[in-house]
Amino acid sequence: MRRTLALCLLSAASLVPLLSIASSPADKADAAAAMPPPPAWLSELDALYDARIRVAGLEDRAFSPEHWWDVAGPLATEARGFDTEQVGRSVEGRPLRHISWGQGGKRVLLWSQMHGDESTASMALADLFRFLGEHPDHPIVQRLRQGTTLDFLPVMNPDGAARFQRRNAQGIDINRDARALVTPEARALHGLRERLKPAFGFNLHDQNVGTRAGDSDRGTAIALLAPAYNEAREVNASRARAIEVAVAIRAVLEPYIAGYIAKWDDTFNPRAFGDLTAKAGVSTILIESGGIEGDPQKQRLRKLNFLALVGALDAIATGSHAGLPRALYEGLPENGKVWPDLLIRGGTLALPGQPQAKVDVLVDFERPLLERGGTIADIGDLGDRRARRTIDASGLYIVPFDPPGTPADRKRKTFAPDRPAYFRLSRDPQGRDVVWTLAGDVDPVKPNPVKGR
Ligand SMILES: [Zn+2]
Structure with missing residues (x-):
């Protein structure tokens, strides 16, 4: 019953905020930098998403990897402009597949579900495949095709996904294996990055739903991070671009979840993929889906992931992220306390x-x-x-x-x-x-x- 209600609310949503907010918090840094307006296309794409982009069959977030490929695979065919290659096998022999789309010069690598129970972005990637494949003449799709080449490694921990658990079948956290590379899943991602040398990377996760935004009572719906590439957490040109793209994402999300967006802690972790990808010179953006109360299957968050990714990729394709004020990233509250359930x-x-x-x-x-x-x-x-x-x-x-x-x-x-x-x-x-x-x-x-x- 609750799910039906949630889906009804979702289909009725246009630019109506997904959460009712008593007062939008004004961060200190925000006062110094004006939030860019939401993209002009947002309202139209929001409606199109509900009518013709959301892929059926992913209403339960604990799907098996085989089910995800049954749903998403037919959306990413050669006839629709996609190339698929197998780049490895998981510990239990499940295929790890690289999907590629687009003809542009800016290469973007996106990977999802490195932690097997963090499936929100995988659902959104299926929606993105449908958008790219079924709406080839949409102005955004044309811009993306001409401006970017998108490389995906979706559901990259399929053994973990099959159990809906964080770690892989060996009990190893793949996101602490970016340096040692003892797991086949980590090697597949690392090898892809080395071969493709992308300009941008998207590290797509889910975080604890109890996490608050800063010291507020509000649960973090989405947390963003442009990971540090060194322990001093310096900002070089590559990280500055990632921060600009994070601001472009914030501009898309702000009409929906203002006050529920946070920033992940940027302490450098030499074993984690986001950090080591940043260290390799890739402008890397971490998107962590948290929780929205009343959204038990994260279907609203899935839509927000889709819109956020389109906003980020369009900014990359057109270069419109250039010059977005860094203060709008730095002014985000950090992930705060984790409330019990x-x-x-x-x-x-x-x-x-x-x-x-x-x-x-x-x-x-x-x-x-x-x-x-x-x-x-x-x-x-x-x-x-x-x-x-x-x-x-x-x-x-x-x-x-x-x-x-x-x-x-x-x-x-x-x-x-x-x-x-x-x-x-x-x-x-x-x-x-x-x-x-x-x-x-x-x-x-x-x-x-x-x-x-
Ligand atoms: Zn994770």
Whole structure:
């Protein structure tokens, strides 16, 4: 039901902001530099996206790599102007494919889903393939064809994607393998970069949905970074171009998510791909998709990724990024605190044979946007904590129960930090008059307690 609602909202959106914002924060640096207006094409492309660009079949963000290729492969055929070559195999033998499009002189390398559970940009790349292939006469597509050659390494950690996990099948974080290159996935990306020598690189990820934008209460929807190429974090001509492109992206996103855009920490990491790609002289842009509340499958973020990428690529094709004020990148708030997922506030803990106690309970989810796979993070007086969602449990009892399959000697001992979150909110301490249940997962049919009778 929530998904239907989200999709309806999306299809109705033109330039209506995707989030309602009480007040747009004015950053210090922003005061010194005027935000460029959104691109003239934004409104038209937004509507076209909803009608004829969004690719069907990617509504669940935990797709398999084989499914992604079934959906996206037919959109990137030779007849539509794409070339495909295999550039390696994953640890488990899944093909790693390089897709190329365009005839222009500015070479751009884009890679997605290096972390297998970070799929937002992969969905947007399928949409981009459709846009490029099915709308060849669109003015933006013509500009991109003439100005750029786009090289893609999509879903580059397919074994991780198959499990919807961060690391590859060997348990290695590919984004800490850019120097050692022990994984075939890292070698494929590295080899492609060495061979193509792109001018620009796009490192496409998802970040923790609990991350706040700066010290605000707002969750970061998208974080940007022009990675440093050295420990001193200097800005040379190549990094300056990446910063300008990040500002072009911000100009596209600002009408939708002003105040929800942040900047990733630019500490140089000598094992990470973004940093080493920047060090190789490629103007590199990291796009991290975070979360938007009410967008459990990241479909709004997928659209924003598509629009952001088109904005960035068009700026590269035309050179329109030149001279965009760096202050609009530097003035972005940094990624701030990470809020846990769920805070149950002010309930009365009722464990058989123990004294009752007024407590707060903090829960983190394995799948935060879907509220699935809950684990107890803390129990007690958590009055100073904030969470992405808070449930007022005053007047209710917190009644733990045992997860299915709990061995006899562990029964009722499972309500503790780092244990699976299984409890009911009930009007009585025995847990008979239940208003809400957390059985690892929140029941999507009854996400909120109904306290009134
Ligand atoms: Zn990542």
